Amino acid sequence: MADPDSSAAGRPSPFARKPPPPRDAASGGTASPPPLPPLPSSGSYRTDPSIVAPRRESRRLFFHGSGGSLFGIFIVNTLLTLVTLGLYYFWAKVRVRTYVLSQSEIEGDRFAYHGTGRELLLGFLKAIVFFAVPIVVLSFVRDVLDVWVGLKVLAGLLVYLLVVVFIPVATVGARRYRLSRSSWRGIRFSFRGRARDFVRIFVVGSAVSSVTFGLYYPFFDVQRYAFMAGQAWFGTRQFGFTGAGRDLFGPFLLALLLTPFTLGLVWFWYLARRRRYLWDHTTFGAARFRCAVTAAPLFRLLAGNLLLLVLTLGLGWPWAKVRTIRFAFRYLTLEGPLDLTAIQQDARAASATGEGLAGLLDAGGGFDLG
């Protein structure tokens, strides 16, 4: 497969290093294509030896995009957003996401993004109606209107409740929306976690964290990640997470204790440790992610990005984004057999139109403010 960007990136494509997997023969056109049945049931694939990879493999993600192209998108987006008084913002988001996913590749195939600006706009309006409007009205009752004190207290409590609920609901909504609009090899991702479960994790976690002066934080952190990763699906196969918060408690405590002696730099070590831990315990079928990131490169990435943004007054944002993606992909591998034969499209996830407002907390399409 031609890989024009690999030389520009100064290193060979990771795909060039490993022997071509059997099912990639089709794209190279050198080997004879494996005999594939017509529109199939999954059962007929399961017996196809060319699809099941027999040996231990290691796969990498690769990013083909460039800061220059992203900058072009960014500048046109900016112009249109300014000219439309901000309305184009939602379409601008779609263009950036489409570019980023289209330039990301694994196993010789790129991802695809299927979201639309219209859906993002509707999601934004949904959030306005269900959260912003009630919060403004209730704040008005609490602070401005001349009503009975009990009503003011009630309004104040409701505002607090809405704000507390909003963060987890918006997080789940965004996750649900983004995954359902992403695909690889024509198969959609999806997220099936229920917002109310995440609200519970969030409320309990925040409360216990504050009661324990933050010591509970790593447990809370891992719970959130476990929910976000473990409820993600690719077609009919679920991602898994096998970690537990107690494994990060030690490093967290150590970082906390060393903070004054390291001027806080120890947190880069913790961030790298955390990222390794979370990825290393994320699974996809029999395959498992591996992350090799360490503190020093992570520090260089973040400090470099900050410098880039400050020196360019924010105009360097596209390059910072590309740096961040390439960095994440460089240290991430997917190891073990990637048996795709049993995977099928999940009809619920594939439908872009059949989603309605399925209850407030689990709004079908989700909404995305990010």
Added chain:
Amino acid sequence: MTSGSVRSDWEGVYLDGRTPARQPAQIRLMRGGLEVTTASGGTFWWPYGEIRQTQGFYEGEQVRLERGRDLTEALLVADPGFLASLHAIAPEPASRFHHPGRRARRVRLTALAAVAVLGIGAALYLWGIPAAARVVAARVPVSWEERLGRSIVEQLVPAGKACAEPARQRVIDDLVRTLTAPLPRLPYTFRVTVVNDATVNALAAPGGFIVLFRGLLERTRTPEELAGVLAHEIEHVLQRHATKALVQHVSTGLLFTAVTGDVSGVMAYGLESARVLGALRYSRAAEEEADAEGLQLLLAARVDPAGMIAFFEGMESQRAAAPAVLKYLSTHPATGDRLARLRQLARGGGQRPPVRLLEGYEWADIRRICG
């Protein structure tokens, strides 16, 4: 790019949208659509009108064509010459697909967009946002300004640091009343807080809150000098400078979001905004306006403007000797042309003889409100 040779037959990959299996496919470009034959022998007809192109807009990016909404099928063609041939064979229906030959034009248009963004951004920053801030600030209810001002004062003056010796406080409040008496309509209730702090500074928060630092009070030699400082701060409030500055900062932050599409930029800007709110630093134009209007206020109240000018002069002459005054000078630079402007304004309006302020009081005693 092999755009020179027009071919009708291409190799690609077909994704059926049900399984992640890549199926090699032969694609034939026809006048009205694509004829797709998969390796397994199935043949599909894709009319151009039903096809969307979702990838293949950049150098090195495969062409991806999609068909169908709920169960999307896709065709991937790695060879970039495919699009050129498509445009050659079916120019009319293919106009909805990307043409690689137009990439150079796209680069030029993008450069043009960059220039336009710079132009629009500069225009908004220099004129659009200040104009909008003026309009918005004029419509902010006084009660909101008061709430905001109170919270700023609470933040600047911690409980226990305010000097509130009642008799002396009443004298200072009387000074404010004298200054604002000639105004026909007063939307604000002015409240002066003296802080027990050696800093030489004075500032105005929205809604009529004026904060005087002990250091400044101790450097006023006459009640007229303090009246000059107060008139200046009262005009900041009346002209709603703080509210305008705040609206301007929020709008600039929004502009920042629109430009960068990124929240981290706004967060950095929000921090900046908080700093500005804390320091209540105004633009030079706002300072000059407060000077000029403050001087008019003095003249209307028949207070000798020489006190105001003398105070600014005194500050400027102490610049080198007393570093403490730098704080005040950083927000109220008493430059030569500023003093000249004040003197000119004072000459223009002095028909009536000034009244003496606080006759019978010992100013050095009033100044000791903090004990």
